[in-house]
Amino acid sequence: MGFYNKYILPKMIDWACRQKPTMRQREKIIPLASGHILEIGVGTGLNLPFYVKEKVLRLTAIEPAQDVWNERVVDTEKLDFDFEFILAPAEKIPVQENSFDTVVITYTLCTIPNLSQAFAEIQRVIKPDGQLLFCEHGKAPDKFVQKYQSFINPVWRPLGGGCNLNRDIPALIKNNGFEITNLESMYLPGWKPVSFNYWGRAVLAE
Numbered sequence: 001m002g003f004y005n006k007y008i009l010p011k012m013i014d015w016a017c018r019q020k021p022t023m024r025q026r027e028k029i030i031p032l033a034s035g036h037i038l039e040i041g042v043g044t045g046l047n048l049p050f051y052v053k054e055k056v057l058r059l060t061a062i063e064p065a066q067d068v069w070n071e072r073v074v075d076t077e078k079l080d081f082d083f084e085f086i087l088a089p090a091e092k093i094p095v096q097e098n099s100f101d102t103v104v105i106t107y108t109l110c111t112i113p114n115l116s117q118a119f120a121e122i123q124r125v126i127k128p129d130g131q132l133l134f135c136e137h138g139k140a141p142d143k144f145v146q147k148y149q150s151f152i153n154p155v156w157r158p159l160g161g162g163c164n165l166n167r168d169i170p171a172l173i174k175n176n177g178f179e180i181t182n183l184e185s186m187y188l189p190g191w192k193p194v195s196f197n198y199w200g201r202a203v204l205a206e
């Protein structure tokens with residue numbers, strides 16, 4: 001999969017993630033970010049135009065795939081807020097504990113291989129009163145779609161760079177140390193197995 005992962009997958013990820021309904025989702029969640037912000041799995045930077053510059057003290061973006069970041073759609077030199085990029089996975093975030101007011105994650109929980117390690121890292125780097133903003137596709141509510149998601153997942157995952165169709169996003173967040181304070185969900189227009197979205201806000205559980 002070397003050629004595919006290096007030359008085709010990054011373009012496919014960017015194409016899939018820039019569809020209109022997905023871009024509308026970004027508009028709903030990214031402007032809520034404030035303070036010192038960490039974005040996990042920044043991909044090709046599609047969220048970057050949606051941050052509100054007056055609310056951003058500093059944005060740190062991490063991404064483990066250099067080939068994906070090389071396809072970025074934004075000139076980060078021209079961002080009107082303080083920005084740094086770090087090549088790193090969610091499972092090993094190279095920053096000090098209690099660093100961030102907001103952690104942002106969009107369309108990435110489907111792909112992270114070791115979710116419990118990733119959430120342990122998010123718990124470590126987020127401030128005690130920080131917020132986790134998320135927008136993800138995942139397990140659909142309809143039994144038929146769920147079955148279809150699980151049936152095609154073994155074929156989909158390697159082609160989609162490790163993306164899983166059937167992760168239960170709210171359950172994952174709740175089972176990994178967070179309490180969800182706002183949650184919305186719906187099918188976006190498009191192919192049902194990949195279009196059921198969950199988005200909202202979570203805080204560290206007491």
Ligand SMILES: C[S@@+](CC[C@H](N)C(=O)[O-])C[C@H]1O[C@@H](n2cnc3c(N)ncnc32)[C@H](O)[C@@H]1O
Nearest residue numbers: 017041042043046065089090106107108111112
């Ligand atoms: C579908 S893309 C979404 C990109 C971006 N978050 C967006 O909303 O457009 C999934 C991203 O997760 C990244 N990823 C994969 N494994 C990861 C990990 N262990 N930690 C953080 N990001 C990861 C991929 O490289 C890819 O950029």
